[in-house]
Amino acid sequence: MLPVVIAGVALRSRLFIGTGKFSSPAVMAQAVEASGSDLITVAIRRVDIDAPSDSTLSALDLSRLHLLPNTSGARDADEAIRLAKLARAACGTTWIKLEVTPDPNYLLPDPIETLRAAEQLVKLGFTVLPYMNADPVLAKHLTEAGCATVMPLAAPIGSNLGLRTRDQIGIIIEQASVPVVVDAGLGMPSHAAEAIELGADAVLVNTAIAIAHDPVTMARAFRFAVEAACLARDAGPGDRAVRARASSPLTGFLRDEGSA
């Protein structure tokens, strides 16, 4: 399996993990380990920079993992930029998962403010991975703004509904010139496999693992599903069709003509 390359960094696993919603930092760290993931995202608003050892960050093996701070909680571009700057100072990385979600209920990404923030953050030297609705035109705009990936949602955050935006994501993948990471709404390993089989470069999962009865086992299940889908893609799947062959072929007349 080839690694996914984001802004020049090769990541072996195509499963990224969100760290919110776990019952404890210890369980979160075990689940991350079991997932085989190389990249984890952390809400900077939850990190207590004044605390000598923030519980979320200190639970993780940051020598092995790529840390992707996110701006969740930001309602507009200005707030997201402030959080991104804080993340850079606190975590020592210029990578930022850009989340601008003005509506606290469905946490749907604001396309206008996300694009505005992305343009400015790129200028400020950040490597920007934007969370976005599954809008192919917006994906193009964000790519042109210099984003390192696009991260369209499968379904609203935390909904576990699966790949509801499948057709739109298919178009984004078809037209993509940066990696496409399907983010939010993947509720079961099969959903993650479906996204990878569709051609996504990676998936990001949080709720489905964090709130499972056994998060560590669920993390392993997602790992296997993503690996299986990657293998299947590499193996070159056969064409799929459910089609009966007509007993009187439509082009039968061509043969008739030839034999006449």
Add this chain to the structure above:
Amino acid sequence: MSFLEELSTVDTENIARRIESASDAEVDRALSRERASVDDILALLSPAAARRLEDLAERSASLTRRRFGCTMTLYAPLYVSNECVNACVYCGFSRRLQIPRMTLDVDTVVREADVLRSQGFRHVLLVSGENPRSVDARYVEAVVRAVRSRFHSISIETAPFESHEYARIAKEGVDGLALYQETYLAQVYREVHPVGPKSRFDRRIEAIERGGEAGFRSLGIGALLGLSPFRVEMALLALHGRYLSRRFWKSRIAVSFPRIRPTPGGFSPPHPLDDRDLVQSVCAMRLALPDADLVLSTREPPHLRDGLMSLGITRMSAGSRTNPGGYASEHSRSGRQFAIEDDRSPAEIARVLSQKGLEPLWKDFDRSIHAPTSP
């Protein structure tokens, strides 16, 4: 349309009848829906749903985990004043009661804040009685300026302010506003708020909308449980929450469940709720408002708080003192607003949460998100 106008079109007697007459089939349907309609909410608050409390609790618990994860945000109330010009019959701060009164000066508030910070709190709720002479918007702003470097989220629960005052307070770094209507039934409201500015039902119910316009990220509402029959009261509270979340779509709604506790005035609630009623209220509210923060204070006893942790509550206070100056000075003689039933320390509450598989969140916001203000 304001909520006051919307409320004026609501026939509360009809709501009461529909709640009382909800059938088992209607409860079944309400429990199986992804989004509750108004009819569903009435069914979930019904006596018929009370017989299905376990099913209701299961739905509420699972919705809460999906939306909020295995977490609980912790906050502490910081009482800055117990001076009050109102005489609300249920409240320990009523002006008719002879209690030691005080409004903390800014330095004393800072000492209180330091204690809370050392206990781990990064979210604080500033609380006061209503006395325009001692706690005006300028005072609130001064207090916020003095303590804001110690916390990441500051909310206020004070008397209502005007729009321009809310705007200034928000700009100083306050992100949450709590303003409980106490009861949505105007007749009951008049009886329990006999005098003072709070006696005006309309003035109070409109204030939270001014807060919404000022841009507070969290809008907290609540009814004082026990003043009126709880089923109708909870239905009107749910309608208020839905109204606010539609109109102020960038703000999160927070709903509190204060149940009347004994006060120095010896008020006994005319419509007391038992624990099952309270649990039904919380769980029905979760289904009515899936994304709202549901808030529980230390008014409730430990066994009930521990049970509700897993069922729908997402924000809890811990180790609270309900008298001004009560944190830094154990022997502060100021009168308290109500008696605490859960006197476990914040650290103990955090331990209980962990044992229940919930991560205590001391910090779920960052003050740097606000636009920079002058120090």
